Amino acid sequence: MNKEFYPAEPFRIKSVETVKMISREEREQVIKDAGYNTFLIDSEDVYIDLLTDSGTNAMSDKQWAGMMIGDEAYAGSKNFKHLEATVQELFGFKHIVPTHQGRGAENLLSQIAIKPGQYVPGNMYFTTTRYHQERNGGIFVDIIRSEAHDASIDIPFKGDIDVEKLKNLIEEKGAENIAYVCLAVTVNLAGGQPVSMKNMREVRELTNKYGISVFYDATRCVENAYFIKEQEEGFADKSISDIVLEMFSYSDGCTMSGKKDCLVNIGGFLCMNDDDLFNDAKELVVVYEGMPSYGGMAGRDMEAMAIGLRESMQFEYIQHRVKQVRYLGQKLIEAGVPIVEPVGGHAVFLDARRFCPHLSQEQFPAQSLAANLYVESGVRSMERGIVSAGRDRKTGKNHAPKLETVRLTIPRRVYTYSHMDLVADAVIKLYKHKEDIKGLKFVYEPKQLRFFTARFEEI
Numbered sequence: 001m002n003k004e005f006y007p008a009e010p011f012r013i014k015s016v017e018t019v020k021m022i023s024r025e026e027r028e029q030v031i032k033d034a035g036y037n038t039f040l041i042d043s044e045d046v047y048i049d050l051l052t053d054s055g056t057n058a059m060s061d062k063q064w065a066g067m068m069i070g071d072e073a074y075a076g077s078k079n080f081k082h083l084e085a086t087v088q089e090l091f092g093f094k095h096i097v098p099t100h101q102g103r104g105a106e107n108l109l110s111q112i113a114i115k116p117g118q119y120v121p122g123n124m125y126f127t128t129t130r131y132h133q134e135r136n137g138g139i140f141v142d143i144i145r146s147e148a149h150d151a152s153i154d155i156p157f158k159g160d161i162d163v164e165k166l167k168n169l170i171e172e173k174g175a176e177n178i179a180y181v182c183l184a185v186t187v188n189l190a191g192g193q194p195v196s197m198k199n200m201r202e203v204r205e206l207t208n209k210y211g212i213s214v215f216y217d218a219t220r221c222v223e224n225a226y227f228i229k230e231q232e233e234g235f236a237d238k239s240i241s242d243i244v245l246e247m248f249s250y251s252d253g254c255t256m257s258g259k260k261d262c263l264v265n266i267g268g269f270l271c272m273n274d275d276d277l278f279n280d281a282k283e284l285v286v287v288y289e290g291m292p293s294y295g296g297m298a299g300r301d302m303e304a305m306a307i308g309l310r311e312s313m314q315f316e317y318i319q320h321r322v323k324q325v326r327y328l329g330q331k332l333i334e335a336g337v338p339i340v341e342p343v344g345g346h347a348v349f350l351d352a353r354r355f356c357p358h359l360s361q362e363q364f365p366a367q368s369l370a371a372n373l374y375v376e377s378g379v380r381s382m383e384r385g386i387v388s389a390g391r392d393r394k395t396g397k398n399h400a401p402k403l404e405t406v407r408l409t410i411p412r413r414v415y416t417y418s419h420m421d422l423v424a425d426a427v428i429k430l431y432k433h434k435e436d437i438k439g440l441k442f443v444y445e446p447k448q449l450r451f452f453t454a455r456f457e458e459i
């Protein structure tokens with residue numbers, strides 16, 4: 001391996017869950033029954049589950065203790081007070097509206113901040129985020145730097161917004177026709193690529209000039225902060241929480257999926273500084289989520305989230321987190337397996353275009369690669385390519401993203417380096433007989449967010 005320092009797990013294991021490996025014949029039957037969609041495989045039939053880092057976090061003993069002091073009153077729960085104070089302190093926003101998960105916050109924000117026909121520029125799309133923007137009449141425009149669409153360009157801060165693209169869009173459409181800028185830290189579908197502090201500052205300066213708001217998709221803000229500390233000049237000596245606070249100081253609010261960096265299994269929230277917008281959000285949250293003091297979460301879940309958010313800012317935790325992902329990526333790179341570079345914060349993305357050059361994008365190479373990896377090894381991953389991108393709402397044509405990837409997403413505090421070794425060996429083995437991977441075709445295609453429940457068969 002290269003000279004990179006890989007720290008040992010900064011925790012010891014107090015409770016374990018046994019996993020089992022079923023036979024290859026059984027796995028072949030399972031994937032057929034699941035319509036070649038890894039979302040439709042039973043968890044019991046999975047050996048190592050890298051489907052997602054969402055809600056798959058292992059909680060700490062302190063968080064479990066927090067679960068016992070859940071205040072399940074319908075209104076005014078003390079756990080909400082704790083969560084609110086924690087978010088205000090760590091993120092620096094004035095208001096917080098709890099939601100059942102990230103998309104609940106996206107739904108609220110899209111409804112209150114987008115007028116039909118307005119543009120919503122963002123650094124690459126995310127599935128649920130774009131869905132809610134478009135459902136509310138918004139027009140998503142991708143303004144990420146162009147390099148982000150090329151899996152093989154290894155540069156830092158590949159998630160940055162192209163400020164020139166943003167400026168041109170504002171001048172062309174007029175500031176009044178921009179709902180807000182949606183800035184994701186990190187950029188999930190670009191490969192977990194971070195955004196630099198410099199870029200956040202520049203986006204703030206530009207939008208201030210035009211009076212346009214900026215809302216962050218804060219889902220992996222702590223991972224983003226680690227990259228800034230590690231790679232951006234002037235931040236090496238700053239604490240993770242100082243960096244997070246500065247990041248958010250260049251925004252007007254954020255949506256948060258608590259299922260990622262908050263180190264819990266469920267939950268989310270919406271933040272903002274504006275009092276009127278907060279009022280609008282509170283009026284809507286009771287329709288979709290629950291009272292403004294729980295928003296779809298149990299009191300105990302809010303307590304675990306408040307504790308988890310603080311734990312996530314510990315340097316030892318986040319360093320190990322990002323390095324463990326890098327360890328897996330580095331092993332694959334050294335074996336010549338094509339992946340999205342540089343390795344991002346939460347996952348290693350296999351580049352299915354180069355992995356399966358014998359398949360066209362219409363044959364769903366990433367979908368098939370994920371299915372084949374499961375059969376090979378019992379490792380579950382996820383397609384992030386043409387199937388996830390869905391169809392254009394107007395023309396009905398497939399969005400054809402440049403990045404056609406399989407995501408190996410690492411849950412937080414769940415697996416060890418040995419598990420990463422096993423996953424790397426499985427991928428490398430599959431790569432050696434990649435020609436056996438066949439294309440797929442739809443047998444069932446849902447109208448919305450099709451990747452979750454679509455079914456396929458081999459061509």
Ligand SMILES: *Cc1c(COP(=O)(O)O)cnc(C)c1O
Nearest residue numbers: 101102103126128188219257259
């Ligand atoms: C997971 C995720 C969301 C949506 O959050 P949920 O909690 O799954 O509803 C939004 N944006 C990004 C970048 C995500 O990864």
